[in-house]
Each structure stands twice: as structure tokens, then as C-alpha cells.
Amino acid sequence: MVTHKSEYTDDAAPDGYRAIADPTRRAILDHLRHEELSAGDLARRFPISRPAIARHVGVLKRARLIRERRVAQSRRYSLDPEGLRAIDDWLAPYRVFWSARLTDLKSVAEEMARNDKDEET
Amino acid sequence: MVTHKSEYTDDAAPDGYRAIADPTRRAILDHLRHEELSAGDLARRFPISRPAIARHVGVLKRARLIRERRVAQSRRYSLDPEGLRAIDDWLAPYRVFWSARLTDLKSVAEEMARNDKDEET
DNA sequence: TTGTTACGTAACACTATGGTTACGCATAAG
DNA sequence: CTTATGCGTAACCATAGTGTTACGTAACAA
Incomplete structure (x- = not known):
């Protein structure tokens, strides 16, 4: 703001x-x-x-x-x-989205949700 | 203009x-x-x-x-x-800079230079 | 000392970005 | 049909970002 x-x-x-x-x-x-x-x-x-x-x-x-x-x-x-490592750390949780196939994106998302349940502030 | x-x-x-x-x-x-x-x-x-x-x-x-x-x-x-994969691809060559430890950063740089000799257009 | 070189900073202009409110369009429901 | 809902776009304003030129400082060289 x-x-x-x-x-x-x-x-x-x-x-x-x-x-x-x-x-x-x-x-x-x-x-x-x-x-x-x-x-x-x-x-x-x-x-x-x-x-x-x-x-x-x-x-x-x-x-x-x-x-x-x-x-x-x-x-x-x-x-x-x-600095780049910090960015890489942020990026890391997303990496599974393209390393795991795109065929079942939804289950991947659910798995992510289990891993880091409340990450947002 | x-x-x-x-x-x-x-x-x-x-x-x-x-x-x-x-x-x-x-x-x-x-x-x-x-x-x-x-x-x-x-x-x-x-x-x-x-x-x-x-x-x-x-x-x-x-x-x-x-x-x-x-x-x-x-x-x-x-x-x-x-989109994120594209960023990850750009980031990938740098990853060796922190996976290889900081003890010998210079040699790492030289190795990088050998790998992708002229990447800039 | 004086002069050169290398660099950052200040001041300024223009563009890009990100927020708001007001509005228009598409779909759903009555 | 009319009305409500959900969403994007347009118009506008304030701030951040990126470039320029002009200047000041620090380290060499003579």
C-alpha cells in the first residue's frame, strides 16, 4: 500500500x-x-x-x-x-509440479498441502 | 513517440x-x-x-x-x-555455486565458463 | 603537488507498476 | 422477461523504477 x-x-x-x-x-x-x-x-x-x-x-x-x-x-x-539460493528455496516446493507429471496435478497439489500445511503468514 | x-x-x-x-x-x-x-x-x-x-x-x-x-x-x-520451470531453468546453472561450497568459488566459476562457453547472444 | 583513472552519488525526466472507483458483459436464478 | 452474481476492463492517481548528465571522492602516476 x-x-x-x-x-x-x-x-x-x-x-x-x-x-x-x-x-x-x-x-x-x-x-x-x-x-x-x-x-x-x-x-x-x-x-x-x-x-x-x-x-x-x-x-x-x-x-x-x-x-x-x-x-x-x-x-x-x-x-x-x-540471494539466488533464497529464490531457489522459494521455488523448490513448486518444482514437484513439473517433475511430477502434469497428468495428475490435483493430487500433487494435495500432497503439497499436506507437507506444508500453513506456510502463509 | x-x-x-x-x-x-x-x-x-x-x-x-x-x-x-x-x-x-x-x-x-x-x-x-x-x-x-x-x-x-x-x-x-x-x-x-x-x-x-x-x-x-x-x-x-x-x-x-x-x-x-x-x-x-x-x-x-x-x-x-x-513459467516457473523457465525460471528454474535459468537458475539451474547457478545452483552449482551453492551446492559446491564456497571454499573454492573461483574454480567453480572457471568450470562454468568451460561448460557454457559463450551463452550471451 | 598536479593530472588521470575508476567509481559512486545527486538531481532530474520519463516510464512502468500497482492501487483505487466506476462501469460493462456474461451467466444463473426468479 | 428482470434481477443478482462474478469477473474483467477503463480511467485515474500516487509511487517506484530506470535511464540520463553533472559532480565528488579515492587511488594511482608523474
Whole structure:
């Protein structure tokens, strides 16, 4: 709803779901999967400006999807499994829906209901 | 440019990443994991209006995360594994980053690099 | 010191998103 | 038929998100 905060209280860490919602940020992760890169390196690989990259990197960092390592005046970024693992954990209960056949989806749902009876807050 | 339209450029199917970025939509999915529900059913379980639910449901439907089944004037929604599976597929290559422990992250990255040498288009 | 390089942050504009209320359409029931 | 129910859509408003340019700071090099 309306938080009425309006100040830039950036205390709340952005969640991983929001972080990977942006295709540019997913592409950044895909790049970091292969090698450690700085913000400048990334900016050269994308059609957007370096400040934009810096913002994306900030979101990913606060969501614990990447880590920062300072080398001289450069900052190298690498993957941090923590955030993606959280998403994977959320996704896990759904995985049975496609690993188990689709032919009997209803029984699968009922089995799920037994396993985690009241998971919602 | 689009000066006076700008309202619904939503012809393109929304991707699943965007769909699960919203906590309300994730909660909707969690409810549908246990039982088949209509938009009205969902609206009663959430503190937002039914039209808002209908919009969320539309996003989830176009992202192939849920399915619609018409019963009389009611529309029952159930999970569609297709969309979440796509996300899981994207997530899969990263899974090795936390299944292999953090002790030697660099070698893991190099292994990944060998496996899918150039994945970006 | 001065100059270069690498980077993040501030300020701003535009678009996208998510909420509301009001309305229209389809089906069911009387 | 008329009336009620269930649901989606349109119009509108407030906020969050994403891009830009301009600027400030920190680490090297000379």
C-alpha cells in the first residue's frame, strides 16, 4: 500500500526477486558467472551508461546476489550465491509440479498441502 | 513517440521474473499451490480490491504461471508449471555455486565458463 | 603537488507498476 | 422477461523504477 515514507530510507534491502526482474541485472549476473568484473568492465559490455550499471550493481549487492572486492581504485564484483539460493528455496516446493507429471496435478497439489500445511503468514 | 497512448503497451507477454517480483503475486501462487481458486476467492484472502487481484491474475496468466478454467460465470485458477520451470531453468546453472561450497568459488566459476562457453547472444 | 583513472552519488525526466472507483458483459436464478 | 452474481476492463492517481548528465571522492602516476 502507500508507505508514505517518501524519504530515501534505503535501509530495506531489495529482495532478490526484484533484483532479477530486470533483464539487464540478469545479464550482469550471467557475465559474472564466468569472470570477475568491475563496474567499468560491465558498462563496456552493455549499451547503457556506467552510472546506470553502478545502480544495478548496487541493487544486486544489497540483494546479496553479488559481492564486492576492492582492488586499488577498482572494485571487482563476483557472484554471491546467498540471494539466488533464497529464490531457489522459494521455488523448490513448486518444482514437484513439473517433475511430477502434469497428468495428475490435483493430487500433487494435495500432497503439497499436506507437507506444508500453513506456510502463509 | 507514444504521447497519448502509453497506457497499455502490455501486448508483449510479461515474463515470469517480473511476475514473481511482486510479493502479492507470489502469495497468490502460494495459495494456488494448495487449491484451485477464483479471483473472488483470492480477493477475500487479500487486503486489496478484487480488480487489483484480477490484474495480478492477468499478469500471472500471461506469464504462463497460472491457468484459467471457466466454470459457469466463475473462473478458477490453478498453477501452470510452465513459467516457473523457465525460471528454474535459468537458475539451474547457478545452483552449482551453492551446492559446491564456497571454499573454492573461483574454480567453480572457471568450470562454468568451460561448460557454457559463450551463452550471451 | 598536479593530472588521470575508476567509481559512486545527486538531481532530474520519463516510464512502468500497482492501487483505487466506476462501469460493462456474461451467466444463473426468479 | 428482470434481477443478482462474478469477473474483467477503463480511467485515474500516487509511487517506484530506470535511464540520463553533472559532480565528488579515492587511488594511482608523474
